[in-house]
Amino acid sequence: MKSVRKPITIDEAIERVVASSTLGDTETILLEKADFRYLAEDIIADHPVPMFDRSMYDGFAVRASDTAQAHPDAPQTLRVTETIAAGEQAKGRLQPGTAMRIMTGAAIPPGADAVLMLEDVREDKDDQGPYIEVTTPVAPGTHISHRGEDMAEGTVLARSGRRIGPGEKAVLATFGYHRVKVYQQPVVAVLATGSELLPVDAPLVPGKIRNSNSYMVESQLRRLGAVPKTLGILADHFEACYHAVTKALEEVDFVITTGGAAVGDYDFVQSLIERLNADLLFNKVAMRPGSVTTVAKKGEKWIFGLSGNPAACFVGVELFVRPVLKRVLGAQALHLPRISATLDVDITTTNSFTRLMRARTEFHNGKAVVQPVGLDKSGIISGLLEANSMLVIPGGKRLNRGEQVQVMWLEEEGMHNESARL
Amino acid sequence: MKSVRKPITIDEAIERVVASSTLGDTETILLEKADFRYLAEDIIADHPVPMFDRSMYDGFAVRASDTAQAHPDAPQTLRVTETIAAGEQAKGRLQPGTAMRIMTGAAIPPGADAVLMLEDVREDKDDQGPYIEVTTPVAPGTHISHRGEDMAEGTVLARSGRRIGPGEKAVLATFGYHRVKVYQQPVVAVLATGSELLPVDAPLVPGKIRNSNSYMVESQLRRLGAVPKTLGILADHFEACYHAVTKALEEVDFVITTGGAAVGDYDFVQSLIERLNADLLFNKVAMRPGSVTTVAKKGEKWIFGLSGNPAACFVGVELFVRPVLKRVLGAQALHLPRISATLDVDITTTNSFTRLMRARTEFHNGKAVVQPVGLDKSGIISGLLEANSMLVIPGGKRLNRGEQVQVMWLEEEGMHNESARL
Known part of the structure; x- marks a missing residue:
C-alpha cells in the first residue's frame, strides 16, 4: 500500500489558502477599460451631486x-x-x-x-x-x-475591492475618474498532464481522450477575472513536467497542473513539490470529488496540483484557486456565494468525506430548491453543463427531501426565471 | 401644453421589441476565444463518453x-x-x-x-x-x-443559444471542437446628447454635469455580450445629432441615444425618428423611471432613444435593448431573470405607472427578501451602486411589508453570502 496522506476539512483547506494569500499590485487604467476589474481605491464624493438644485x-x-x-x-x-x-x-x-x-x-x-x-x-x-x-x-x-441629495460631499461611494460594473462606472464618470486605480489581473499558467491526453483537434485513438480540463479551467479563470496562459499538454514524464513547471514559475506567480495528482505510479505532483522545495499547504482534502488536491507555495509563487478528473478539477478551482486569485484582484468577496436551499430529493448514499454534488438550484415562489444533476462520479463532464450550483452534503450524512442544505452558487445567468411577464 | 404621447404597458413594449427582433449572423471561432459567446449549433455526442470502460x-x-x-x-x-x-x-x-x-x-x-x-x-x-x-x-x-455512462452517442449535449462557459468548454473540447460556431457580437453605437454634459476628464463648471450615461450604458452592453462603440457627447443641436445618428446607422445596426427624449424644446428624438422616416415601436411606456423611452426601426436598424436620467437610462437598456441584442446573439434567455421575493418594507406611495425601484434582494434561510435602495428618483445615480435587482411595483398599488413581489435580478456577483463556512 502506498503513502497515506492525511486529509483536512474543506474549511481548513480554504483557511490555509486564504491565510497565505496576499493583495496584488495595482495599476491605473482608462475608465472604459475597467469593466469587471476591482477598485484599488475608495471613491469619495469630492463635490455634492447634484452640484446645484x-x-x-x-x-x-x-x-x-x-x-x-x-x-x-x-x-x-x-x-x-x-x-x-x-x-x-x-x-x-x-x-x-x-x-x-x-x-x-x-x-x-x-x-x-x-x-x-x-x-x-x-x-x-x-x-x-x-x-x-x-x-x-x-x-x-x-x-x-436638490444639491447633494444624490451624493453628499465626502461620502464614501465605493470601497476599494468593489467590482466595476455599470453603477460604479456611472459614479466614477460623475466624479471625473477618466482613469481609475484597479488591481492588476493575475496571469495563471495551466498545464494538463497525462499520457492519455490528446489535443482537442486530434482524432481519437483507443485508450486516449481529448484534453478538456485546460479549456474548462481557463474559462473558470477568465470568469474570476484572471488571465490564463496555456502551457498545453505534457505526457506523464516527470522531468518534462518539472521543467515546464519551473519555467512557468519564472514567468508567472500561479501555476495550475491537472492530472498526476493521486498516488499512482505516474503521479508526480508530490515529487514536484519536494524537488521544488516548496511549502506544502495540503495534499488531501476530506471531500468528494477532488480529495487528492495539492496546494503549495514556493516563496510568493503558488502551485495548484488539481485532479485530472473534470468534476474534481472544477471544484478545485472554485474552492482553492478562486480565493487566492480574488485576493490578488483585491476583491471584497473571495468565495462563491453560499445560500441555503430546500433539498428536492433524498440523498441515500453516504460518504465519510463532504460531497460537493453538481446541482441545479431554482427559485419557486421566492424559495430556493435544489437537486443534483448528472451522475455523481468525479470523471463526469456532462453534469457540469446543467449545474448552476454545488450541493454540499456533509460527511457521513444521509439527507431527506425537504431538508435545508447549503449550496454554492456558480452561475451568472443560471437564475431560474419564474415568470416572463410583469 | 405639448403633444401627448400614449403610454403602453411594459409587457406590451417588451413584446413589440421581441416581435421585431431577429437572429444575428454567425461565425466560427477558436474554442479558447469562445467564453461568454452563444452557441450557434447544437452539440451532439458523435461518440460515447467514455469511449471505453x-x-x-x-x-x-x-x-x-x-x-x-x-x-x-x-x-x-x-x-x-x-x-x-x-x-x-x-x-x-x-x-x-x-x-x-x-x-x-x-x-x-x-x-x-x-x-x-x-x-x-x-x-x-x-x-x-x-x-x-x-x-x-x-x-x-x-x-x-463504463463506456457511454457520461454521454451516450447521439445525445444532444447543448442546444444552440447556450452561453459558453466552463462546462460547455469541457464538453466542446471532449468532442474535438477546436473551433465552434457562435453568433457574432452586435456592435452598438452610444451617443450622449445634452448641452449640459461635460466629458469625464473636464473640470466642472456651473450648470453642467459630467457625462456618466455613456460609461454606464457601455458597461451594460459589454455585460450583455455586445460591443459598444462610443460616439461621445453632442450638444442639443438637432442637425448635428441627426447627422451623427445617420452616420452611425450606416456603420452599425444599433444606435442608442441618451437624453433629448422628453417633450421639451431641445428634445429631438421624436423629430429624429420622423426625419429618418423610421417605424416607431413606441415612444412612451407606463413605467417609472423611463416613461419617455422611444424605440424605432429603420429597416433592420434599431434606434433606442433613452432618457438622459441615469436610472431611467439604465432601465431602458435592461428592459428593451437587452432582449433585442440577446436575440441577435442567439441567446435562449432574452430577459433579466425574474423571481419573487418577500418585501421587507411598506411601499406607501403610489404611482399610476408601474415602478421599477432599485433594490437589494438577499437570501435568508433560502428565502428571497427585497428592499429598495437609494432615493426613488430617476436622476439618482448612487442607488445603482447598491442595487442587485429591481423591485417591480405595479401601477396604482401600495404594498405592505411581507407581501410577495416580483424582482428582476441584475447582478452576477451580488448574491448574498449567508455563511462563509461549510
Whole structure:
C-alpha cells in the first residue's frame, strides 16, 4: 500500500489558502477599460451631486407662493421672462409673479422654489410676450432635485475591492475618474498532464481522450477575472513536467497542473513539490470529488496540483484557486456565494468525506430548491453543463427531501426565471 | 401644453421589441476565444463518453469472481501480469487468478470487470514476480467508468443559444471542437446628447454635469455580450445629432441615444425618428423611471432613444435593448431573470405607472427578501451602486411589508453570502 496522506476539512483547506494569500499590485487604467476589474481605491464624493438644485423635468421654474391661489376656474397668470437650457444658468433672479422656462437638468434660478411640468400648464403669448396659466397650486420643492441629495460631499461611494460594473462606472464618470486605480489581473499558467491526453483537434485513438480540463479551467479563470496562459499538454514524464513547471514559475506567480495528482505510479505532483522545495499547504482534502488536491507555495509563487478528473478539477478551482486569485484582484468577496436551499430529493448514499454534488438550484415562489444533476462520479463532464450550483452534503450524512442544505452558487445567468411577464 | 404621447404597458413594449427582433449572423471561432459567446449549433455526442470502460482510480484490474473468497484472515493472492498506463491498452486479456496494475483513466483490459484501489490491497513480489493480496471481495463494476455512462452517442449535449462557459468548454473540447460556431457580437453605437454634459476628464463648471450615461450604458452592453462603440457627447443641436445618428446607422445596426427624449424644446428624438422616416415601436411606456423611452426601426436598424436620467437610462437598456441584442446573439434567455421575493418594507406611495425601484434582494434561510435602495428618483445615480435587482411595483398599488413581489435580478456577483463556512 502506498503513502497515506492525511486529509483536512474543506474549511481548513480554504483557511490555509486564504491565510497565505496576499493583495496584488495595482495599476491605473482608462475608465472604459475597467469593466469587471476591482477598485484599488475608495471613491469619495469630492463635490455634492447634484452640484446645484436642478429641474427634474422640462417645465417652468416658479415661486410656489405665486401659485397658491391658482384654481381651474381662476388660473394664475405668470409672465415668462427667459428660457434656461440644460447646461446654462438664468441671466437674473426670478421675480415675483413671473416664471422661467426651464429644461430638464438645468439649474433652478435664484428666487424659484418649484417647477411646473410643461404638460401641467397652458402656454400662450400676447403683446407683452409669453405667459403661462397655472390652474393648480404647486408645493415648494416640487420637481427639484436638490444639491447633494444624490451624493453628499465626502461620502464614501465605493470601497476599494468593489467590482466595476455599470453603477460604479456611472459614479466614477460623475466624479471625473477618466482613469481609475484597479488591481492588476493575475496571469495563471495551466498545464494538463497525462499520457492519455490528446489535443482537442486530434482524432481519437483507443485508450486516449481529448484534453478538456485546460479549456474548462481557463474559462473558470477568465470568469474570476484572471488571465490564463496555456502551457498545453505534457505526457506523464516527470522531468518534462518539472521543467515546464519551473519555467512557468519564472514567468508567472500561479501555476495550475491537472492530472498526476493521486498516488499512482505516474503521479508526480508530490515529487514536484519536494524537488521544488516548496511549502506544502495540503495534499488531501476530506471531500468528494477532488480529495487528492495539492496546494503549495514556493516563496510568493503558488502551485495548484488539481485532479485530472473534470468534476474534481472544477471544484478545485472554485474552492482553492478562486480565493487566492480574488485576493490578488483585491476583491471584497473571495468565495462563491453560499445560500441555503430546500433539498428536492433524498440523498441515500453516504460518504465519510463532504460531497460537493453538481446541482441545479431554482427559485419557486421566492424559495430556493435544489437537486443534483448528472451522475455523481468525479470523471463526469456532462453534469457540469446543467449545474448552476454545488450541493454540499456533509460527511457521513444521509439527507431527506425537504431538508435545508447549503449550496454554492456558480452561475451568472443560471437564475431560474419564474415568470416572463410583469 | 405639448403633444401627448400614449403610454403602453411594459409587457406590451417588451413584446413589440421581441416581435421585431431577429437572429444575428454567425461565425466560427477558436474554442479558447469562445467564453461568454452563444452557441450557434447544437452539440451532439458523435461518440460515447467514455469511449471505453476505464478505471476511475489507480489500482488493479481484476475479475470480481476471483475475489469472492477473499477475507482478512485468508487473503486472496493474484499475480500481477502487466501495467496499463493511462493512454495505453493492455497487451493481452486478463487471465483468471491474475491482476493488472492500472492507472486512473486507463482502459479496463478485456476479461476484467472490477478495479481494486491501490490503497485497498497489499503489493509484494517474489521469485515469480509481483503479486497482490486482496482481503475483501469486490463487486463487479466497482471503480469502472463504463463506456457511454457520461454521454451516450447521439445525445444532444447543448442546444444552440447556450452561453459558453466552463462546462460547455469541457464538453466542446471532449468532442474535438477546436473551433465552434457562435453568433457574432452586435456592435452598438452610444451617443450622449445634452448641452449640459461635460466629458469625464473636464473640470466642472456651473450648470453642467459630467457625462456618466455613456460609461454606464457601455458597461451594460459589454455585460450583455455586445460591443459598444462610443460616439461621445453632442450638444442639443438637432442637425448635428441627426447627422451623427445617420452616420452611425450606416456603420452599425444599433444606435442608442441618451437624453433629448422628453417633450421639451431641445428634445429631438421624436423629430429624429420622423426625419429618418423610421417605424416607431413606441415612444412612451407606463413605467417609472423611463416613461419617455422611444424605440424605432429603420429597416433592420434599431434606434433606442433613452432618457438622459441615469436610472431611467439604465432601465431602458435592461428592459428593451437587452432582449433585442440577446436575440441577435442567439441567446435562449432574452430577459433579466425574474423571481419573487418577500418585501421587507411598506411601499406607501403610489404611482399610476408601474415602478421599477432599485433594490437589494438577499437570501435568508433560502428565502428571497427585497428592499429598495437609494432615493426613488430617476436622476439618482448612487442607488445603482447598491442595487442587485429591481423591485417591480405595479401601477396604482401600495404594498405592505411581507407581501410577495416580483424582482428582476441584475447582478452576477451580488448574491448574498449567508455563511462563509461549510
